[in-house]
Amino acid sequence: MNKYLRIFYKLLLLLLIIPSTALSHHSRAEFNQRLAPVELEGILTKVYWRNPHTEFDLLVVNADGSEVTWKVEAWGGPTTFSPQGVERDMFVVGERIKFLGWVSSRQERFFGSTNALLESGLETVLHFTADPVWSDNYVGGTEKAIRFGDIIPDTEEQNLGIFRNWVYAGTGQQTRDWPYTAETQEIRLQFDPLYSDVDNCRAPGMPVPMNPPLDNEFIEIDDNTIQLNAGYFSTTRYIHLNVPDNQTPPEPSPLGYSVGHWEGNTLHIETTRINYPYFDVRMAPQSKNVRVLETYTLSEDQSRLDYKYTVIDHITFTRPATLTRVYLAIDEPYKTYGCDDQV
Structure with a gap:
């Protein structure tokens, strides 16, 4: 044969x-x-x-x-x-x-x-x-x-800072610049959902969970750890603060290793050690050296959160890729978006 x-x-x-x-x-x-x-x-x-x-x-x-x-x-x-x-x-x-x-x-x-x-x-x-x-x-x-007309609570009175559920502000409140290489564009054109993690209900790795405009919920675990729940496939990430320079990083994983720090009202996050082969749901390839830089900037009145990520990977892009999005502090429970069987 x-x-x-x-x-x-x-x-x-x-x-x-x-x-x-x-x-x-x-x-x-x-x-x-x-x-x-x-x-x-x-x-x-x-x-x-x-x-x-x-x-x-x-x-x-x-x-x-x-x-x-x-x-x-x-x-x-x-x-x-x-x-x-x-x-x-x-x-x-x-x-x-x-x-x-x-x-x-x-x-x-x-x-x-x-x-x-x-x-x-x-x-x-x-x-x-x-x-x-x-x-x-x-x-x-x-x-x-478009959610700007929704009722937003007195966020200054609540004084929760970033630690709450955040809802996407709606149509028009997102920008995206994903400059794929010619090779990546060709691979995406050949996409077949038969082999796709997302289309087959398998939870994706970074940065895919951050691509859709879904809820982001922040929970303060302790002074050194923030839990970030992203609605796509009920993804739970952990942001590590105050990490010593000599600390040995963990083994690579689908969600990677996220290290953060505060600068004023902005939370900066760098995620490396990502062991996941795709950048998006159409299986654009990404390398093990991919870096994801994120910022969450809280407004002075704590009612708005501006998000931006920058993805650096020469395998996937001709220059760093970016996405920006606006979230609002609407009092709604955290909602997930994945595969389920409700009828």
């Missing part, structure tokens, strides 16, 4: 042993958004209210009278929907519903949706950067994702 045939059989075996639940979360690449979106209408038969993508079973009647079931996947899940007013009880099994989106290029009767029109006439926007298309009576979307 030649080596190519052996490789083929190994790949075939891999496809056979991967459980179907591992592919319940999908890459957006299978939906060709360069094409105009289409409508898909039918009777809602089941709702899978879960992260990272809520799914629906839809009974559709074909032109010849035959019935088929489509799987419809929303662009987001409960964690992103709830702050925008999109709730589980709006989707009533047995009622007619119309979705807007794209047919999958990979799977039969699979549909990615950004908008849904309910039988009641209410439109639900299922993507936090999308807008309503059918109705002025709607919830969700770009406008509802």
